Amino acid sequence: MVHASSPVPFANVPGTFVPVRKELDEAIATILDTGAFVQGKWCRALEAGFVDYLGVEAAVAVASGTSALELTLRALDVGPGDEVITTALTFIATAEAICATGATPVFADVNPKTLQVDAGHVAQLIGPKTVGILPVHLYGAPAPMGELARIAGERNLWIVEDTAQAHGARYRGERLGSLGIASCFSFYPGKNLGAAGEGGLVATRDPELAMRVSQLRDHGSIAKYYHHEIGVNDRMSEIEAASVALKLPLLDEGNGKRRAVAARYARGLAGLPLTIPGVEEGGESVHHLFVIQCADRDSLRAHLDSVGIQTGLHYPLPLHQQPALQSIVPAGLSLPHAENAAQSVLSLPMFPDMTHGQIDTVCRAIATYFAGRREVAKMPASSAMAA
Ligand SMILES: Cc1ncc(COP(=O)(O)O)c(C=O)c1O
Structure with a gap:
């Protein structure tokens, strides 16, 4: 590893x-x-x-x-x-x-x-x-x-x-x-x-x-x-x-630091094939979690794990699909946006005293991951399979 x-x-x-x-x-x-x-x-x-x-x-x-x-x-x-x-x-x-x-x-x-x-x-x-x-x-x-x-x-x-x-x-x-x-x-x-x-x-x-x-x-x-x-x-x-x-x-000071971490993440991740959920107009987030969304979330997560970067999933299964709640959820209920979010969200490290170096390490690791994916996509099918 x-x-x-x-x-x-x-x-x-x-x-x-x-x-x-x-x-x-x-x-x-x-x-x-x-x-x-x-x-x-x-x-x-x-x-x-x-x-x-x-x-x-x-x-x-x-x-x-x-x-x-x-x-x-x-x-x-x-x-x-x-x-x-x-x-x-x-x-x-x-x-x-x-x-x-x-x-x-x-x-x-x-x-x-x-x-x-x-x-x-x-x-x-x-x-x-x-x-x-x-x-x-x-x-x-x-x-x-x-x-x-x-x-x-x-x-x-x-x-x-x-x-x-x-x-x-x-x-x-x-x-x-x-x-x-x-x-x-x-x-x-x-x-x-x-x-x-x-x-x-x-x-x-x-x-x-x-x-x-x-x-x-x-x-x-x-x-x-x-x-x-x-x-x-x-x-x-x-x-x-x-x-x-x-x-x-000390809460406001800590929230201000979280805001600065979020802003640096946003700059460092700009241009990569992922999205960062927006904030309601008139809203001001305190960035309890810094969440990104991307199509191949699980393999990005595995890559980050392999280089020592911890991540979380909030949440991997929406409530209407939780086994514990099936007796009260209408049969066949579909909530497509929540279901899509559960498949695509990834929470990156977030805490007030994150250093610039730590934030940049995470951004670089994500950029490296996507660059690797582009290389694989460019390969002829036979060598891509071997990669
Ligand atoms: C959205 C939300 N509601 C309720 C709770 C429950 O809080 P507690 O763990 O203090 O019972 C949590 C805690 O994780 C939460 O994130």
Whole structure:
């Protein structure tokens, strides 16, 4: 196996803790000394930080992005018989949260230019059982929120944003996470704002909704041992909350660095036979992932792997084709753009502190791959087969 001058990792999660390491070590020591492990002052600091950052009314820290979605839907009284429209191209947690309430996810296709949910298709899927729309801001870029808000407004539906991949991104100047009735963030370690463990948060302009989510996350109680409804244990731990609260002030700087990495990739890959999904007009991506699309994705991926460059697939199988969801997907459902994306997307290494050398190594390796393909294509058939 021939490696690039030095291997390029897909991400650098430990590196994201370096700037806050001293404060985090101190916070962890205090947590250990005091025994205040769950939903304490660091959770409150994180919630206050998000209210400030997003300009929303309230924020509720929870156990994960998946719990943020599920608790929000439960707080909106989504349940059996309801339908929630979402995109077919996302992580399964988006659909799992809908299923967990007893409601049915209805999958819309994506816009082939952006790979975000296709608002026109969402409008077509609205039926008498539809209660809301759950768009995902995929790869760090906004879903078409203007069009979705118009559609939802006309049909009296709510919008809950899945902002698990888009901390700090904007649409028409507004931060994602402040546009729908509620917005759900994940602090999974690899996210743009990642915890030292699991974590999530619900942000909302609606204080009553926040209160309900807060109640549901803690066994349906607001005051200890007084339970107003059957809830769950989806509280966030203090070590995780401290790690996110300490990193929040650095989020914009990290996103700016990701933007610079994306711009250098775009320059370095220009002219090669691949496409980079576009961003909705008025949108500003925070480049959680840097995704390219090309016809022979799997062999390009194998080539990059052979020279020590790690890549990812987001996602190799759209949700309507996942075995776990077959009992709720209409037989024979075809969503061609999501299916094509699943065959063609390739996520390149992306993290804020990627060096120019690392970015250029990836671009060169991709250019070398395509140059090799051109050479093979030029060969007479017999020698091309031997190559
Ligand atoms: C789009 C999307 N939604 C939801 C989630 C779930 O978040 P968590 O892993 O924190 O439960 C993720 C996390 O990978 C995600 O990418």
